[in-house]
Amino acid sequence: MANINIKLSQNMVNANYQQLIKSPPTNGSLGTLFDVFPKLGAQWARDHAYYSALDFGGDQARFSFPDGASMTYTGLVLEDPYAAAGKASATKLSLYYSGVMSIVEGGQFNFNYANTTINGANSVSITPTSVLLNDLSFSTLLPAYSPSYDPVTGNVYITVKGAIRGDINGNNVGTISKVTATADKYIASTTVEGNFNLSSNSNSVAQGLSKSSVSGVMSSSVTEYYDGSYNRITGVSVSLSANQQIDEKLLADESSFAGADVISVDLPGVMYSDYLIASGAGADLITVNGGGGRLHVNAGSGNDAINVGTGNHNIDGGTGMDTVIMAGNASNFAITPVGSAFQLRVKSNGDIDSLFNVERLQFSDKSIALDINGTAGQAYRLYQAAFGRKPDLEGLGYWIKDMDKGSSLTTVAAGFFQSAEFQKLYGANPSTTTLITNFYQNVLHRAPDQAGFDYWNNQLSKGQITAAGALASFCESTENQAQVIGTIQNGIEFKLWLG
Structure with a gap:
């Protein structure tokens, strides 16, 4: 069972529209969101090719760069602690650049390392071989005066949970189970959960040659805004295609x-x-x-x-x-x-x-029935055919509910025969002549013509139709429908039967 609760203010709708205008059409898709990581990773590699200092202690190695940025491996294990070159692994990688951004990735990082010399100085080269990511987080740390600072959202914070494998060629495949984003302004939080499949190539995405493909089944999407607006979708099973936006079109x-x-x-x-x-x-x-x-x-x-x-x-x-x-x-x-x-x-x-x-x-x-050609209309016309009058609201409500539950018009007509009003008008055991004469009078407001009387008398006498069936036929006759349409064309008032 889906539970969807959306309330948006005018200011929030206007802000969303302005963001959509200045952002690409794929803005809002999970694939576009994941593209942030390889693009920033490539930018980091370009800007921080050489470190200025290395602090190594215990299970941690911290690389410092001339611009004040740092890269830290935590949970570090060297296959041979005494070897000048070899294999190593870590459980966490942190990239930090004060006033710019922070990226933290958790999982299993495998790489080759080697002591080397660059420009006469000792150095260490690192070559990643494979990675298994369980969580990724990205934060912008921009000051408000920065040209890159977004005046609408301020700094943003994104977290991805899942199981993503990457190889030495930049290929990434795996699953994503949860994405969370917050911002200093505008969006207080947004969380998307489900079972999504990821496929991408970090090198191609970083160069703008392709996009990450994220598709699967979304179980919830909840966004809270700072002004009290919200967009809460839970308990769903929504199939998302690659690069499909999570927006109002899902509804x-x-x-x-x-x-x-x-x-x-x-x-x-x-x-x-x-x-x-x-x-x-x-x-x-x-x-x-x-x-x-x-x-x-x-x-x-x-x-x-x-x-x-x-x-x-x-x-x-x-x-x-x-x-x-x-x-x-x-x-x-x-x-x-x-x-x-x-x-x-x-x-x-x-x-x-x-x-x-x-x-x-x-x-x-009050209650109004609009199904004038459905059960409500039939029940109304049955009163006219049987009693020659408009129905009382409570009685009409009773029979409407009975027919809504599956009773046929003929069954309801048979019920009319048991009413005190019917027996008062027709008698406890009315003759065929009495029935036919009253039906004609109520519907056509005249005595039956001989041919019409003979037809109905023959039908009833030979048992080809029951008295209730005859009443139902008079009820739905062209004459009776024409007689009451002017009264019911704008709906039929009735009293809702709660019994």
Whole structure:
């Protein structure tokens, strides 16, 4: 079951839009995020080809560079501590450049080393042979006056968890299970979890010749903003293709949502892209508010409940018995049929919600059925055919619920025969003539013509149709439907039966 809770302020939406404008289209994908590491690693290697000092003690070796930067191996083990050259391993590599950046990588680092001489000075050369990374972290350490300092986010901090193998040729393959990012400003934290496969070549990525490929299944994505906005997606199983962005477009993929999902999206009045919630199968609980006419719902299959707040929305309930819930009394809204759909207008501000495949409307003070050609319409027409009157709200609610649960129109008609009102009008054991005459009077407001009477009398007398079946047929006759359509075309009020 997916649990999605999104609330964005206008300032946050504007800032996101500005970031998108100045960043490349792949910004936001896990592959682009991972590209940071080989690019920075290559830059580090170019800028720090020669160290100025080496401090070696215990299981640690620290290389210092003329610009104040340092590279430290921790958990260091030399295969032969007394050899001038050989193999070594370490469990942690730290690159630190004050006022610029920090990179920390944990796992297993294997490399060859050799004592050598450069320009007459003793030195040590290191040649990596393989690596297994379990965690990587990157931080920018820029002062606010630096040209590279991002005024929107400030310094950023990224951590990657997984199992990634690299070889001497720069090839990287493995899995990523968790990515976390924070910033001094703008984004308080963002965490993406799942099971992702990574493939890249550090040398090619560093030269801009390729990009890291990260694909797999995301189980959660949670972002918290400093201004109180948030984007929380949990309990999902979302397939991400290589370089796919993690953004609002994920909500439009109904294959990701197949349970009884709980989805709430609250957006400001000005949006720069559409938000479509495609909740797929299951009995979903959906809440939408705001969005400036760009927040819409496709509820898919299942009996869904959709809470609708301010703004203009297109709500498609899909299949199943779907209910739109509005805050406020019914008198605050105007319901208008438009083709096979309905428009719901807020009288106070003109907001319009377009409802497609929505069967029920729930207001604070009353319930309205929109399925005038479905069970609610049949139940309403049955009252007209049987009793020649409009239904009472409570009785109508009872029979609507009964039919929603699967009872056929004929079964419900048989139930009418047991009512006190029916027996008062027709008698406890009405004759065929009484039934036919009353059905004609209630539906056509006249006595039956001889041909019509003979037809129904023959059907009933020979048992080719039951009395309840005949009532159901009169109920759905063209005449009866034409008689009541003017009354029910804007919906049918009923009292929700809770029994």
